[in-house]
């Protein structure tokens with residue numbers, strides 16, 4: 001919210017356009033979205049009673065999520081190298097807070113997913129009718145959807161709007 | 166008709182630490198996940214912080230008793246009023262509400278536990294430790310001193326370099342997380358764990374209010390938590406959210422704060438509305454008048470509460486259109502509030518009233534809260550607000566609604582449910598003393614502050630010039646404050662004495678209506694093995710008077726419509 005609020009201020013958009021790399025982040029975004037599909041596959045395998053495939057899809061989900069986080073780390077480091085950080089200006093403040101908190105949620109999701117994989121290898125998912133997979137699923141898809149919003153507001157929209165600059 | 170008792174399922178999973186075989190004393194309490202014990206601990210937390218917050222305010226009143234006093238300096242004074250407000254709202258009102266709710270909601274809906282018992286314990290403890298963390302600031306070099314609303318830029322590092330505000334952020338964040346998790350717990354409990362036969366139309370009003378309250382919390386506290394996190398980033402990592410020099414916005418803080426803050430004032434009043442609805446009905450020996458209006462106006466208040474936050478910022482200068490809109494919506498909120506007042510009056514009308522201490526507080530509430538509501542409406546008128554904002558008139562308003570509203574409701578609840586919680590009866594004679602001492606002290610303190618405010622005395626100042634009348638009025642206010650202090654000590658004495666050696670209470674001392682009174686006082690670890698059948702909003706009364714049961718007279722009063730429901 002603060003990001004939108006500040007983004008109406010003069011000068012903000014140029015910084016935003018200059019600092020952010022739409023293309024590479026777009027790629028990592030695709031990876032994150034893909035992880036939602038692999039998770040759906042994981043849930044489906046569970047319903048079909050195929051714990052082996054379930055493990056595979058869960059691992060794939062974790063991999064994709066981790067790649068996304070790596071992409072974020074890369075982007076942050078690039079910005080730091082150019083002396084854009086949380087204390088430099090309102091763009092930095094709002095950008096790092098917004099994406100940082102989202103990253104934190106991805107990280108938390110990865111931790112939970114790892115626990116799930118651990119349980120899967122321990123054989124916990126051989127029995128039917130557990131609700132934990134769908135509960136985690138809601139969280140993971142939610143994190144994804146939030147990123148869709150963040151991505152469009154932070155990366156995509158400034159290329160199309162002209163107010164305030 | 167033969168009443169078919171309803172079986173109550175135990176929570177599906179066995180809970181840890183519920184072995185009551187041997188009494189392990191304190192350890193048993195702090196490791197408990199039983200909703201009754203957690204509820205009582207919430208109440209102790211509230212009482213503890215109320216004493217601390219009370220001492221703070223008495224020190225402030227000493228300083229203000231006479232003009233140009235030099236008892237303490239502005240720095241201490243700022244810390245005291247900040248800590249007083251913060252403590253009372255976050256660590257007295259909220260824990261007290263959660264105390265009653267955690268204790269009563271499962272009992273009232275015929276359940277044996279909250280939906281997530283361990284989360285329940287977590288909510289209590291992080292709230293408590295949030296409070297401790299806040300108070301640790303005194304040792305760490307200075308308490309927060311920018312007011313409970315903590316406006317920017319006062320909350321910025323340049324203006325308040327001592328760590329107090331960092332502790333404010335951390336402590337309130339902890340408590341805030343505890344509050345949201347508790348609210349989620351209530352929503353799930355109320356929606357999923359009602360005993361069969363209890364539709365939403367048979368919910369006790371208190372449970373209804375807690376349901377609305379929990380939704381308010383879930384939607385408003387995140388605004389505060391976000392603002393606190395942002396402020397912490399500002400202060401620790403030099404971010405610029407609220408730092409005007411670097412392009413940040415001080416107004417942003419105000420918006421976020423009041424987006425939480427206004428709903429918050431309704432969060433603390435709605436449970437009292439619920440408590441009072443139970444108390445009025447039982448002590449008038451009548452069903453609550455206009456059940457669906459009481460509930461409906463509660464929902465309306467809940468919705469409106471999110472549309473009026475700007476009325477705390479009318480003097481900021483956001484323009485006439487904005488101010489006009491928010492002043493109109495603020496006045497709207499008076500309507501559902503008024504509806505409730507009339508419903509309670511109608512409940513008493515023609516009833517056979519019993520003026521126990523609980524009922525006395527309920528009736529006093531009607532008077533005091535109406536005064537507070539009227540001064541609120543006065544503020545909603547922009548020109549009046551411009552004149553009175555930041556004066557003692559606001560202080561008077563706050564306290565008529567907080568004390569005359571929230572606290573009186575909670576006290577009525579305390580006197581009403583104490584026998585259920587402790588199995589002991591509070592002394593009615595001492596209760597009467599406490600009531601009069603408190604009410605006189607309260608009006609003595611705050612009634613005159615309306616006048617002081619109109620005379621122009623600003624709030625949040627540590628001293629004032631010797632203008633005509635100011636000294637006298639302030640002295641009256643200070644004396645009133647000390648009367649309330651004495652009353653509070655009397656209350657503590659009463660409670661401890663009753664727990665130690667009070668006369669034993671029966672399971673149903675007030676001849677009440679709702680399910681919690683159908684089990685023993687205090688209730689056993691497992692609340693119910695079976696519950697009386699629920700067919701109306703007064704199931705326990707139906708059981709006691711089968712010939713005259715509510716569900717036998719369909720359509721007679723709103724809320725008592727009997728849906729053809731199978732009760733098994």
Ligand code: HEM
Nearest residue numbers: 430434476477495499538541542544545554555563566567
């Ligand atoms: C009829 C409903 C109410 C209306 C129209 C109303 C209106 C207002 C307005 C306009 C102000 C701002 C005054 C100013 O700062 O200039 C205010 C302040 C306040 N109100 Fe109310 N109010 C109502 C009910 C309540 C209730 C039920 C509570 C709490 C239980 C409450 C608690 C407060 C507090 C704590 C403040 C002071 C905030 C501060 O500046 O620290 N109000 N009210």
Ligand SMILES: [Cu+2]
Nearest residue numbers: 427430476477
């Ligand atoms: Cu308000």
